[in-house]
Amino acid sequence: MPQIKKIVILGGGFGGINVLKSIQNKFKNEPNVRISLVSKDNYFLYTPMLPQVASGLIHPSDITIPIRKLCKQAKFYQAEISSIDFKHKLVTITRTFDGKVHALDYDYLIIALGSNTNFYDYKNIKEHAFVIKTVEDAIAIHNQIINMLENAAQTSDVNFKKKLMTFVIVGGGFAGVETMGEINYLIRESVKNFYPSIGVENISMNLVTSKEFILPELGPNLGKDAGKYLRKVGVNIITNTKAIDAGENFVQLDNGEIIPCMTLIWAAGTVIDPVVSSLKCKHGKSRKLEVDKYLRLADHENIFALGDCALITNPSTGQTYPPTAQNSIHQSKTVADNLYSVITGKTILREFSFESKGMMTTLGRRVAIAVVYGIHCKGSLAWLIWRTYYLSMLPMLEKRFQVATSWTADLLFKRDLTHVGKIKRKYLTKVDISSNTSSIKDLFKDL
Ligand SMILES: Cc1cc2nc3c(=O)[nH]c(=O)nc-3n(C[C@H](O)[C@H](O)[C@H](O)COP(=O)(O)OP(=O)(O)OC[C@H]3O[C@@H](n4cnc5c(N)ncnc54)[C@H](O)[C@@H]3O)c2cc1C
Structure with missing residues (x-):
């Protein structure tokens, strides 16, 4: 692979960091692949536990993971993405620390910019x-x-x-x-x-x-x-x-x-970020990015989109995938595999398809509700399943330890x-x- 290939990942959420982790592994000993990730915060946020920060059950730092800790061979820019120019393959970013505008060029682009809160016209x-x-x-x-x-x-x-x-x-x-x-x-x-x-x-x-x-x-x-x-x-x-x-x-x-x-x-x-909704490409419902079965933008073979900002259809049901962390993580695997194939000259790409094994949600202390492999479950058992699953999905061992400690402290002491x-x-x-x-x-x- 003599020519240098530049990959730019936009967004440090579930989609972005999971693509990052996979492609870093795939291109481990490849000096000609340069990876950059841009996100406005310098941490990845584990949103499923955000309500527990609001209730004081866990600490904010338990669910925020510094992106730099995940950047084994990637360059990280803490910056606001202000525009994407498909024609010149440039992303314009405004650096958080000094407000300077900077342009990043790319050969391959991954868009994983999530969504914002929608207040409609209220x-x-x-x-x-x-x-x-x-x-x-x-x-x-x-x-x-x-x-x-x-x-x-x-x-x-x-x-x-x-x-x-x-x-x-x-x-x-x-x-x-x-x-x-x-x-x-x-x-x-x-x-x-x-x-x-x-x-x-x-x-x-x-x-x-x-x-x-x-x-x-x-x-x-x-x-x-x-x-x-x-x-x-x-x-x-x-x-x-x-x-x-x-x-x-x-x-x-x-x-x-x-x-x-x-x-x-x-x-x-939720509503799509204006940077994404204003892109000159095919958009679906709510201006989400329309992608093909390989998760590439139509007419842009070097650009992939995933997560909450993309409109992805489940081939077996014809319905679009709901915006969940679980879906973003699975999409990231397909994006990383296909990006690797495209860069290494392979012609066969992987189609995205994913059937959720389950869904669950907590309803307060020691109570949750879940459907796992079609089996409905509620109460303390569902709560244990929820805790085990979401703890295991936290990207770093030290954070799992921190959360488990906070949960244990909650069993023993009153809230702060x-x-x-x-x-x-x-x-x-x-x-x-x-x-x-x-x-x-x-x-x-x-x-
Ligand atoms: C309170 C809450 C609870 C949730 N609970 C669950 C749950 O239990 N299970 C579940 O599956 N899902 C849950 N979700 C949904 C889940 O968080 C999202 O589906 C998931 O985060 C989508 O991943 P993403 O990568 O598309 O976007 P995000 O994870 O939102 O990542 C987008 C990234 O892009 C960055 N970004 C956006 N715009 C810009 C810009 N202009 N410039 C620079 N950076 C930018 C953001 O800072 C962020 O890092 C929950 C969400 C919330 C808010």
Whole structure:
């Protein structure tokens, strides 16, 4: 292979880092292959455990893996990708540390840029909601919960207390349900153990979904079972309903209901990054990148796309693969194999096909729901399966050890209720002063 081949991977998430790991192995002793990876954060984020950071069960550093630790023979750029030029085979990046714009040329390009939160056209919701996408988001939610508990414990105005203790999550998919399961447990246990003056009767946990039942990915039976369990532990599930507006202290639903609350978490949709959606190539539903059965862009044989930003059809069902970490990991194997074949001059490529062996989700402490090899399972057994599987999928041994230690500590001790870093939102102060003047005086009355 006399000529130097440049491979550029865009995105350091599930798709990007798994392609990186595979191609580094395949081209181990090949000096003529140069690999670069670009991502805006310098770490890989293990999203399935993000709700557990929001609930304080594990630490943010347990699920963030420095990308450089995975770059055995690749160059890493921490930068924002601003554009991709297919014609000149160039990617323009803006370096995070100095804002300098830089162009990277490539022979082969892998696009694995995931997705962003979709707020549709709800500007107020975008302004007032928390999201659960990054590690900062999870820390901000954790801080907000502690902030609400501290303030609710110091007021005797019952209406204000109720408002502080009302939490709304919009979105009945994995992210919304797992986050609800986690924070419901944190809030109820904290009130019971550390904030008795709040009173559990003042807690209101609400999960809003536009579908008939939550977790449609798991099918109606398991979805309904998950709903039944959450209701049993005090979650109010509002189905067939959308949130359409929000302010500093309310959420409005499309059935006319207005929920007075200080915390809204939005987990109701994703949208493709503008860098990807504006590319001049074939796009499918939601502007995702359309790829062929080898995961290459149509008309661009040197470009592969995978993960949440790609539209990939399951050949046996004709349905598109859902955006999951599991699918991204499996797609990365096909991309790496085909890239290797193309670079080494092999003509036969591998078609992508993957049948999921199972799906599962946690619903709070020691409870999960799963379908594995078609067998439905719930409760503690499903929770053990969930833990074993997701722990084994964490890319580094040291992180598995850290998470296992945090989980063990949770069995033995009560949750940590300290703020981590700054509180992201300042709404509480604003609301106290503008619309709850009596409550602000009242806030410190009992101290
Ligand atoms: C809270 C939560 C819980 C989840 N739970 C599960 C679960 O239990 N099971 C499951 O299978 N899936 C789960 N998912 C979904 C899973 O995280 C995604 O399907 C998966 O991450 C998709 O992989 P990806 O490589 O396509 O994208 P990502 O993993 O999102 O990676 C995209 C990468 O591209 C980078 N990037 C994006 N745009 C730019 C840019 N312009 N410049 C530079 N870098 C950029 C990002 O920083 C990121 O590193 C969950 C997701 C969330 C948010």
